[in-house]
Amino acid sequence: GEDVEQSLFLSVREGDSSVINCTYTDSSSTYLYWYKQEPGAGLQLLTYIFSNMDMKQDQRLTVLLNKKDKHLSLRIADTQTGDSAIYFCAESVNYGQNFVFGPGTRLSVLP
Amino acid sequence: GAVVSQHPSRVICKSGTSVKIECRSLDFQATTMFWYRQFPKQSLMLMATSNEGSKATYEQGVEKDKFLINHASLTLSTLTVTSAHPEDSSFYICSARGRDNEQFFGPGTRLTVL
Numbered sequence: 001g002e003d004v005e006q007s008l009f010l011s012v013r014e015g016d017s018s019v020i021n022c023t024y025t026d027s028s029s030t031y032l033y034w035y036k037q038e039p040g041a042g043l044q045l046l047t048y049i050f051s052n053m054d055m056k057q058d059q060r061l062t063v064l065l066n067k068k069d070k071h072l073s074l075r076i077a078d079t080q081t082g083d084s085a086i087y088f089c090a091e092s093v094n095y096g097q098n099f100v101f102g103p104g105t106r107l108s109v110l111p
Numbered sequence: 112g113a114v115v116s117q118h119p120s121r122v123i124c125k126s127g128t129s130v131k132i133e134c135r136s137l138d139f140q141a142t143t144m145f146w147y148r149q150f151p152k153q154s155l156m157l158m159a160t161s162n163e164g165s166k167a168t169y170e171q172g173v174e175k176d177k178f179l180i181n182h183a184s185l186t187l188s189t190l191t192v193t194s195a196h197p198e199d200s201s202f203y204i205c206s207a208r209g210r211d212n213e214q215f216f217g218p219g220t221r222l223t224v225l
Contacts, residue, residue, distance in 0.1 A: 008152055035216075042115055042204070042216035043155075088154070096212035101154040 002026040004102035018076040022089030029091035117217035134205030140185035141207035149202040
């Protein structure tokens with residue numbers, strides 16, 4: 001079946017860039033997402049990328065997609081303490097439907 | 112963005128009791144809501160899809176008699192864990208589908224069964 005993998009932990013210093021990586025197995029994935037989960041809060045959609053794109057930038061966030069290698073990354077520039085959270089990678093064939101989530105990467109931002 | 116709430120946020124219960132978790136879309140109507148289960152260090156696993164006014168669709172391996180879902184209105188879906196056991200302890204997250212098919216997630220409910 002489909003599978004989405006992420007490393008579980010990442011620590012960076014405040015002001016540095018963070019890069020969170022994700023790999024997936026479903027070649028029919030059309031949409032790839034990054035969600036942020038803060039303690040006590042629901043998952044918040046940060047951004048998504050359509051599979052015919054290889055990059056999407058939104059302010060401090062840059063998403064890179066290597067469709068050949070089925071590799072997705074999220075780069076957060078100038079990481080702040082408020083960026084500390086769990087980041088989930090997810091994929092689906094149709095937008096907003098039948099998500100397959102990764103296990104989440106816990107980002108810790110050190111002062 | 113749209114807001115989805117869950118109640119309670121945490122619940123501790125004795126083995127054999129039933130627990131009801133509510134999921135509400137606060138500022139939009141959701142004909143479809145989803146229930147997920149999240150184990151520590153693992154991804155969210157879809158348990159069931161709840162459609163207003165009809166029976167829920169359960170994913171393979173999820174016991175429908177164990178996890179009762181009721182989607183009585185366009186803003187409320189409930190998940191009842193019946194005769195809970197320690198292995199049911201988990202983090203349960205709901206989401207509601209708004210316009211444009213985007214899913215908005217609730218904050219989750221942590222269930223601990225003693």
